[in-house]
Amino acid sequence: MIYEFLANLFGSDIIASFISGALPFVFVVPFALFAVWLERKVSAHMQDRLGPMRVGYHGWLQTVADILKLIQKEDITATDTDKKLFNIAPVLVFMGSYAAFAAIPFSSAYIGSGIDLGILYIVAVSGLVVAGILMAGWASNNKYSLYGAVRSAAQVVSYEIPTVIVILTVVVVVGSLNLTKITEFQTSRFWDWMIFGGSIAGIKKLILLPFMVIGFIIIYISSLAETNRTPFDIPEAESELVGGYHTEYSGMKFAMFFLAEYANMFAVSAIAATLFLGGYHSPFGYFGNLTGMIWLVPIEQFFWFTAKGIFFVFVQMWLRWTLPRLRVDQLMTLCWKYLIPIAFVNFLIVALIMVL
Amino acid sequence: MNLADFLFYVFAVITLVSAFFVVTFKNIIYSAYSLMLTFLGVAGIYVLLGADFIAIVQVIVYVGGILILILFGVMLTNKIQNVPIKTEASFIIPASITIGAFGGILVSTFINTRWKSMPAELANSTLSDVGHLLMNEYILIFELLGILLLVALVGAASIARKQ
Structure with missing residues (x-):
């Protein structure tokens, strides 16, 4: 809808697609600033501190001040780094996280590209993040960076498998890979959301319910691992690896990694919300439909979508400041010996229920 | 020039330039990352041809799988930088004859084939x-x-x- 509007406004497909493609950026950057502040506040309150309090009301301008500082900082590149790859890597990592936003339906009025293979596309572009992290680790010419990068790549590649199996579970129920269709399948009543068995009539829904809850838990755990968040943050474990793959980075390039991390956190939360919690749908009807103001509906949908996304980002932070870090072997054991078999059996059972 | 033409030229340039760099770079890591750009460019061209599924599978399998494996292999191999990579020209005369013959066959096929031209339209999935x-x-x-x-x-x- 927004794309057609822009195409009409400028009279050119090319300009319209550039602007339409830049729109998520307008969302991602303020979100990252907000999320960094939120992370500091959440961590502080979990540890009985106050966190940033000086800049603005309860420190809400702290991250803006931080980013101004980071922009002014000297761009340090250590002598033996591989200059070209060192400079490209942060951009590539951010590109991978940002590309996922192209297929995420923010509301029924705005989706970057409503392709039929939406969810598969998101799985595909997350591979770019791995390539970028490996590039950063290699180019830094630092053993901690390289260890961090290799750990991170191994972790992301392993945890993609349970994620994809759970996605398949949802796809089997809905019968489409299109994220808009998956969202429309779950109506604006919360008991029709996928985590409660989807909008299927009859006894099938009740049988499906427990397996959908299991699927949601699995995809949430593996999305934590894919964003390298605690308890799965061994790629940047401070006590062992200094800062992991971004040890050598400073200034704006370091900020790019942070931007990518927070963009990625929102992306995986948004995907979990779209697949299992109704996406942009409100849990109980729309105010716009009730009062006859139809134009209000997309705005409400955008509100619910961001609310769900930010809630899951908050849960990620909550977990980060509550749980200890896993060891490498525990991490791989959890993925290969528990999550993948459970996800696979879960998938088979759901497929069987849908066939019957 | 409409959007599809513009995108086609962008992807074609990405594919050709990065493919050229894959063979000319002396650093194997650079070649691997150029290969990633080649895969992405080819995936873009698949999309423009209306083969969306194969495009995305191309990205999953080649960028997400094979390229990461190549990088792992290169990064975990000790002293890979010390292995001299030969990129100079050798056997110039037989090579140019073979390439000329093969290129000639390809070009003549391009010219002589009666291509089925269809109006460009938004392809269905x-x-x-x-x-x-x-x-x-x-x-x-x-x-x-x-x-x-x-x-x-x-x-x-x-x-x-x-x-």
Whole structure:
């Protein structure tokens, strides 16, 4: 809808697609600033501190001040780094996280590209993040960076498998890979959301319910691992690896990694919300439909979508400041010996229920 | 120039330039990352041809799988930078004859084939067609490939387990 509007406004497909493609950026950057502040506040309150309090009301301008500082900082590149790859890597990592936003339906009025293979596309572009992290680790010419990068790549590649199996579970129920269709399948009543068995009539829904809850838990755990968040943050474990793959980075390039991390956190939360919690749908009807103001509906949908996304980002932070870090072997054991078999059996059972 | 033309030229330039760099870079890591750009460019051209499923599978398999494997292999190999990579020209005369002949065949095929030209249109998703074909006509090949992959997986696991 927004794309057609822009195409009409400028009279050119090319300009319209550039602007339409830049729109998520307008969302991602303020979100990252907000999320960094939120992370500091959440961590502080979990540890009985106050966190940033000086800049603005309860420190809400702290991250803006931080980013101004980071922009002014000297761009340090250590002598033996591989200059070209060192400079490209942060951009590539951010590109991978940002590309996922192209297929995420923010509301029924705005989706970057409503392709039929939406969810598969998101799985595909997350591979770019791995390539970028490996590039950063290699180019830094630092053993901690390289260890961090290799750990991170191994972790992301392993945890993609349970994620994809759970996605398949949802796809089997809905019968489409299109994220808009998956969202429309779950109506604006919360008991029709996928985590409660989807909008299927009859006894099938009740049988499906427990397996959908299991699927949601699995995809949430593996999305934590894919964003390298605690308890799965061994790629940047401070006590062992200094800062992991971004040890050598400073200034704006370091900020790019942070931007990518927070963009990625929102992306995986948004995907979990779209697949299992109704996406942009409100849990109980729309105010716009009730009062006859139809134009209000997309705005409400955008509100619910961001609310769900930010809630899951908050849960990620909550977990980060509550749980200890896993060891490498525990991490791989959890993925290969528990999550993948459970996800696979879960998938088979759901497929069987849908066939019957 | 409409959007599809513009995108085609962008992807074509990305593919050709990065493919050129894959063979000319002396640093194997640079070549690997150029290869990533080549894969992405080819995926873009697949999308423009209306083959959306194969484009995304190309990105998943080649960028997310094979390229990461190449990078892992390169990064975990000790002293890979010290191996001299030959990129100078050798056997110039036989090579140019072969390339000339092969290129000539390709160009003449391009010129002489009567291409089926169709009006450009927004292609429908090929996903359900691909699914139906795989599950009906090509079911035997599909299953065989599945067994082949399973055998490869079991083999890899058993090799890794011995140590």
